[in-house]
Amino acid sequence: MKIVVHIKGEAEQWREALADAFPEATVLTSDACAEERKNADYLAVWKPPEHLLREQTQLKAMINLGAGVDYLLRTPGRPKEVPIAKLRDAGMSELMADYVLYGVLHFYRSFDRYAAQQANAQWQPHPVEEKSQWPVGVLGLGAIGAHVAETLSQAGFPVSGWSRSPKRIEGVNCLHGDDGLENILSQAKTLITLLPDTTETRGIINAKRLGQLPQGASLINPGRGTLVDENALLKTLDASEGLRGAMLDVFPEEPLPADNPLWRHPKVTITPHMSAPTPLHDAIDQVIAYIRDFEAGKSVTTVDPENGY
Numbered sequence: 401m402k403i404v405v406h407i408k409g410e411a412e413q414w415r416e417a418l419a420d421a422f423p424e425a426t427v428l429t430s431d432a433c434a435e436e437r438k439n440a441d442y443l444a445v446w447k448p449p450e451h452l453l454r455e456q457t458q459l460k461a462m463i464n465l466g467a468g469v470d471y472l473l474r475t476p477g478r479p480k481e482v483p484i485a486k487l488r489d490a491g492m493s494e495l496m497a498d499y500v501l502y503g504v505l506h507f508y509r510s511f512d513r514y515a516a517q518q519a520n521a522q523w524q525p526h527p528v529e530e531k532s533q534w535p536v537g538v539l540g541l542g543a544i545g546a547h548v549a550e551t552l553s554q555a556g557f558p559v560s561g562w563s564r565s566p567k568r569i570e571g572v573n574c575l576h577g578d579d580g581l582e583n584i585l586s587q588a589k590t591l592i593t594l595l596p597d598t599t600e601t602r603g604i605i606n607a608k609r610l611g612q613l614p615q616g617a618s619l620i621n622p623g624r625g626t627l628v629d630e631n632a633l634l635k636t637l638d639a640s641e642g643l644r645g646a647m648l649d650v651f652p653e654e655p656l657p658a659d660n661p662l663w664r665h666p667k668v669t670i671t672p673h674m675s676a677p678t679p680l681h682d683a684i685d686q687v688i689a690y691i692r693d694f695e696a697g698k699s700v701t702t703v704d705p706e707n708g709y
């Protein structure tokens with residue numbers, strides 16, 4: 401069996417862990433020469449280069465070393481018939497829940513206002529509303545979104561969640577369909593976008609939907625940059641009755657170019673796609689389990705390229 405690993409900055413750690421788990425296998429990083437890399441049985445990859453996919457002839461499966469498969473699905477040269485398994489949670493949901501809870505509290509407890517006040521040496525406490533008066537909307541209830549929604553609900557916020565198909569999550573008002581989305585948008589004081597990047601979700605947070613949010617609402621996007629129409633967001637942030645602020649971790653182009661106006665917008669907090677880095681140990685265990693299951697001919701939950709997740 402041959403496994404080739406591609407993940408920037410971590411490939412050697414992955415190679416060692418997979419070589420320990422499969423002593424009979426040849427495990428290489430994508431830095432190996434082309435002759436050695438070809439004829440792999442499995443690719444374990446995050447943002448692989450096109451040539452790595454094109455040069456394979458006998459792949460049994462690819463394992464995406466992240467939760468979002470958008471990048472892999474749109475890489476030219478992807479062999480369409482090869483199944484893709486992806487990391488499902490693998491410790492990311494806890495990290496994501498921390499990030500989002502921090503973001504919600506940032507607005508709920510007025511840390512955004514205090515940062516602006518500090519710049520002017522202004523001492524001005526703001527009243528704290530009841531949490532019950534701070535509805536939060538979570539768009540996307542996959543493994544990560546569901547955990548985020550539960551965490552916010554346990555923290556005392558009224559949480560509504562939205563997904564493509566109906567879901568049930570303890571303590572979360574789960575909605576779906578166009579009506580469900582409108583309902584969430586009309587109430588959310590903080591909206592969190594955790595949808596995958598698909599043809600249906602691209603630009604879902606557009607001018608119309610931003611306009612449906614209550615005046616002074618806030619947006620947290622740790623999902624995918626393509627979910628939010630950036631020009632519409634900038635306009636809503638600049639409008640006197642528009643959004644109060646946005647916390648953004650993902651962008652259509654990453655790294656976010658230095659001349660992008662979001663960097664310098666006073667109502668925007670930017671983080672560099674760090675909300676939920678894959679914890680190595682959990683992820684390695686999951687990839688080992690996938691390869692064992694594929695090898696044993698067991699049924700494996702794979703990605704549906706049509707749905708994009």
Ligand code: OXD
Nearest residue numbers: 465466467468676677
């Ligand atoms: C992921 C990511 O999809 O980190 O896992 O963006």
